[in-house]
Amino acid sequence: KYRENMAYDKSTDTYTCANNQQLYVTRNYTRTSQTGYQSQVTVYECEDCTGCPLKEKCTKAKGNRQLHVAKEFLAYRETAQENILTEAGTLYRMNRSIQVEGTFGVLKEDYQLKKFRTRGTGNVRNELLILAFGYNLNKIHTKIQADRLDHYYHPLKTA
Structure with a gap:
């Protein structure tokens, strides 16, 4: 089919x-x-x-x-499939799955986000954007305090 x-x-x-x-x-x-x-x-x-x-x-x-x-979409899809099946791609996927779960856990538990306080697609998007900014600021603040700004999960790509 x-x-x-x-x-x-x-x-x-x-x-x-x-x-x-x-x-x-x-x-x-x-x-x-x-x-x-x-x-x-x-x-x-x-x-x-x-x-x-x-x-x-x-x-x-x-x-x-x-x-x-x-x-053209199929070509992009094929390239993406090849990338995620490499060893580095597998590491990135494993790492991302852990990070994303943690992020939602922090938003729900630490920020007490049970439901959005606004209504409407635009308002909910803006509320989530503000939460994401807050989360990222908190994350970088914690890294600065612990002197871990130069530590990465995986080596950075060189162009």
């Missing part, structure tokens, strides 16, 4: 569905997200899904199966 379950042939720029039907490029268009980010999307379509025994499992469309693919 999903793109990941279809074989992709880079040389012909086609996908192959579970019924061995080819999905060819039919058009390209620009999609704009709610945040204003624009991405190029390639639409692949099967030539004929009439009588396909797998159509109900493959698509809900009345016509042929279509696949909308943002190739």
Whole structure:
């Protein structure tokens, strides 16, 4: 049903569905997200899904199966996947999972944040931003007092 379950042939720029039907490029268009980010999307379509025994499992469309693919996004996703699977990426993920849990624990327990005191998306965002500033100021103050400003969990990257 999903793109990941279809074989992709880079040389012909086609996908192959579970019924061995080819999905060819039919058009390209620009999609704009709610945040204003624009991405190029390639639409692949099967030539004929009439009588396909797998159509109900493959698509809900009345016509042929279509696949909308943002190739640039997939390239970024692949790069990110490669980065997080490296040894350094694994260390960063382990460290981040510990840090984030601790942050929420401090906000909930030490700052007594049980619920937001404001209503509305903008107000809640601003309240959380102020809490984050306070948390970070408290964290850097503690590091200054303990003379630990030059200590890092992992070595810094050099450019």
